[in-house]
Amino acid sequence: MIMDTQSASLLTASSLIIIGIFGTVFLDNLIKKVIALGFVGDGANLFLIAMGYKAGGIVYIFMPGMSRDWFAQNASYPLPFALVLTSIVIGASTMAVMLGIIIVLYKRHGSISASKLLGDGNNGK
Amino acid sequence: MSLHPANLLIPLMVIIPLTCALLLNVLHGKDRTVKIISVVVALALPVLPLLAGYGTQYFGGYVPLAQNSAIASGLPTSITGSALSLFHPAITYFFGSGQKLMLFILGVVALFSIFASLYEVKRPSGVYTYLLFMLAASIAALILTDDIFNLYVFFEIAALTQVGIILVSRVKGNYETALKYMILGGIASPMLLIGIALLLGVTGNVNITDIAYSIKTGLVNPNSSVLLMACGLITFGWLYGAGLPPFHSIKSAVYSKALPNGAAMLQAFSVFMFVALGIIILRIFGYLPFTKVFIIGISLLAMVLSITMAITQTDFKRIIAYLAVGELGYIGIGLGLGTVAGITAGLFQAVNEVVITAFLFLGFGTVLYKTRQSDIRKLGGMMFESPKSAFLVLLAGFAMAGVPPLNAFQSKLMLIQATLKAGIPELGVIMILLSIVTFMTFMKAFYAIYLRSKPKDLKILEKKIPRVTMVAMVAFLVICITFGVFPQLAIGYLQPLAAGLV
Numbered sequence: 001m002i003m004d005t006q007s008a009s010l011l012t013a014s015s016l017i018i019i020g021i022f023g024t025v026f027l028d029n030l031i032k033k034v035i036a037l038g039f040v041g042d043g044a045n046l047f048l049i050a051m052g053y054k055a056g057g058i059v060y061i062f063m064p065g066m067s068r069d070w071f072a073q074n075a076s077y078p079l080p081f082a083l084v085l086t087s088i089v090i091g092a093s094t095m096a097v098m099l100g101i102i103i104v105l106y107k108r109h110g111s112i113s114a115s116k117l118l119g120d121g122n123n124g125k
Numbered sequence: 126m127s128l129h130p131a132n133l134l135i136p137l138m139v140i141i142p143l144t145c146a147l148l149l150n151v152l153h154g155k156d157r158t159v160k161i162i163s164v165v166v167a168l169a170l171p172v173l174p175l176l177a178g179y180g181t182q183y184f185g186g187y188v189p190l191a192q193n194s195a196i197a198s199g200l201p202t203s204i205t206g207s208a209l210s211l212f213h214p215a216i217t218y219f220f221g222s223g224q225k226l227m228l229f230i231l232g233v234v235a236l237f238s239i240f241a242s243l244y245e246v247k248r249p250s251g252v253y254t255y256l257l258f259m260l261a262a263s264i265a266a267l268i269l270t271d272d273i274f275n276l277y278v279f280f281e282i283a284a285l286t287q288v289g290i291i292l293v294s295r296v297k298g299n300y301e302t303a304l305k306y307m308i309l310g311g312i313a314s315p316m317l318l319i320g321i322a323l324l325l326g327v328t329g330n331v332n333i334t335d336i337a338y339s340i341k342t343g344l345v346n347p348n349s350s351v352l353l354m355a356c357g358l359i360t361f362g363w364l365y366g367a368g369l370p371p372f373h374s375i376k377s378a379v380y381s382k383a384l385p386n387g388a389a390m391l392q393a394f395s396v397f398m399f400v401a402l403g404i405i406i407l408r409i410f411g412y413l414p415f416t417k418v419f420i421i422g423i424s425l426l427a428m429v430l431s432i433t434m435a436i437t438q439t440d441f442k443r444i445i446a447y448l449a450v451g452e453l454g455y456i457g458i459g460l461g462l463g464t465v466a467g468i469t470a471g472l473f474q475a476v477n478e479v480v481i482t483a484f485l486f487l488g489f490g491t492v493l494y495k496t497r498q499s500d501i502r503k504l505g506g507m508m509f510e511s512p513k514s515a516f517l518v519l520l521a522g523f524a525m526a527g528v529p530p531l532n533a534f535q536s537k538l539m540l541i542q543a544t545l546k547a548g549i550p551e552l553g554v555i556m557i558l559l560s561i562v563t564f565m566t567f568m569k570a571f572y573a574i575y576l577r578s579k580p581k582d583l584k585i586l587e588k589k590i591p592r593v594t595m596v597a598m599v600a601f602l603v604i605c606i607t608f609g610v611f612p613q614l615a616i617g618y619l620q621p622l623a624a625g626l627v
Contacts, residue, residue, distance in 0.1 A: 044315035045318075051322050068200065072204065077329070087318060094281070094311065098307050098308075108300075118305050
C-alpha cells in the first residue's frame, strides 16, 4: 500500500481545502465561490473525521460477547464522528443562507459577479 | 451531577432564550403574544445569572469517572488508573463569579435591545425578535462552555444570527455586507474547526480543562508542531470572530448595516467572543513564548487601525463601529499582559465596553429613528430636537473616552497601571494617546449631529423617541456611573477568573 487510510484522508482533506481557498479567492462567479467554500468545509470535516481513524480498528458499537478490555483497545474513536455530524449541519445551513442571499442579489442586480456586487465601489463595502 | 436548584439554573441561561426564540418563530403574526412572551423572557435574562449558584453543569449527568465510583468500578484499570478518569466525558458548563458578571451585563444589554426592538420595529412578531433571543442564547453559551467544539457550534449559530440581523435591517447594502461576511467566515470557521480537530487529534479531547491539563502535565508534548499549528488556526478563528485585523473593516461594516438595537447585541457578541476565545488561547497556549506578545501586538494594531479609520468616516454608525472594534484592543492588551492585574483590567474593560457601546448605539440610534439619516454631513441641530437624548449620548461618549467618574476611566486606569507594573510603560502611553483620539472622533460626530445648525432639508419624521429607549439609556448610564464610582463591585467578580488564568 502506498499510504495508509488516515494519511490518504488527510492528504485529500488538505487538497480540498487548498482548492477551495483558491476558488474562493480567484473565482468571480458567486455560485462558484460558494461551491469552493463547500470544498473548504468538506475538507475540514474530512480532516476532523480522520482524527477518529484507528488502523485495524472496529466500529465503536459494543456487541454482545465482546470483552470491555478488547473493545476499549480496538474500537475507533467515536467522538469525531459525532462532532462531524454537527459540523455538516452547520455547513449546510450556512450554504443555504449564502445561496439565498445570492438569489436576492441576482434579482436586484441581474448579476452574480463578485467584483460587480461586492467590489470596492459597492455599498456592501 | 449537582442537583442543587441554583446550579440547575446554569444551563437554563442558554435554554430559556433558545426555547423562547424557537417559540417566537411559530407565533408569526401574533404581535401581542410575542410581545408578552418576549418581555417576560427578556426580564429573566439578567435575573437568572444573579440567582444561579456557582458550579459546574455536567450535561447528561456525566461526571468524570473519578467522581463516579459506580461506573468506574466496572471499567478496566487502563482507564480508571489513568488521567482518563479525570477527563470530562460530556459537555460541561462552568459558572464562576466572572461568568456571573458577564452574563448579567449581557442580560441587561439583551433586555434593553429586545425592549427597544419591540417598540421600534413595526411587527414584533417578525423574525427580528427571534434573532435577538437566539444571539443572546449563543453568547451565553460562549461565556459558559468549557468545551471548545460546543463553543464552535454556538459561534457558528451566532454568526448566522448576525447575518440574519443584518438582512432584516433593510439598510442599503445589507445583503452585500452579509454575503461578504459569510464568505470570509466560510474560510475562517473551517480553520477554527481544523484547529479544534488538531487539538482533538493530539490530546483526544475537546474539553478545554482537559486539553490544558494534558499539556501542562506532559501527557502530550507541549512543543509539538501540531499544537503550534492548532494555536495558529484557532487564533485565526479568534481574529475573525472578534473582528480584529484583518477583519476589522468587515466587522465594522456589519455593525453599521444593522439596526442600532441589533448592533448593540452584535458588539456584545464580538466582545464576549474575543474574551471567551482569548481566555481559551491563554489557558491552552499560554505557555508558548509568543502567545502573549502576539495578543498584545494584534490588539495594538486593532486599536491604531480602527480608531484612525473612525476619524475618516462620515456615517455615525460606522464611526461607533470602528471605535467599538478599536476598544477591543484595550481588552486584548490586558489579556496579553498575562498578569492578574492586567487580565482583571482587561475583563473589566470588556464589561464596560459592552455597556458603553450599546449605550452609544441606542443613543445615536435615536437620531436615526427621528430622521432616518446616519450621514453626519446631512445632520445637525439635533440638540434642540432631543436635548435629553443629546445629554445622555454626550455622557456615553465621555464614558468611552475614559472620562472620570465613569466606568471606562477606572478600567483604563487599571490597564495603564498594569502596563507600568509589567514594565511596559510605552503601552500605557499609546493607550492614553488613543483615548484622546477616541474622544476627538466622538466629539466630531457629536458636534456635527447635535451642535451644528440644522440643515434646511433635514426632515424630522418622528417627533418622540420611544420611552423604552430613553429608559435603556438611563439604565446604561447608571451602570457606567456605578462601576465608575464603585469599581470594586465589578473587580471583585472578575479577579477570581483572572487569578485562575495566571
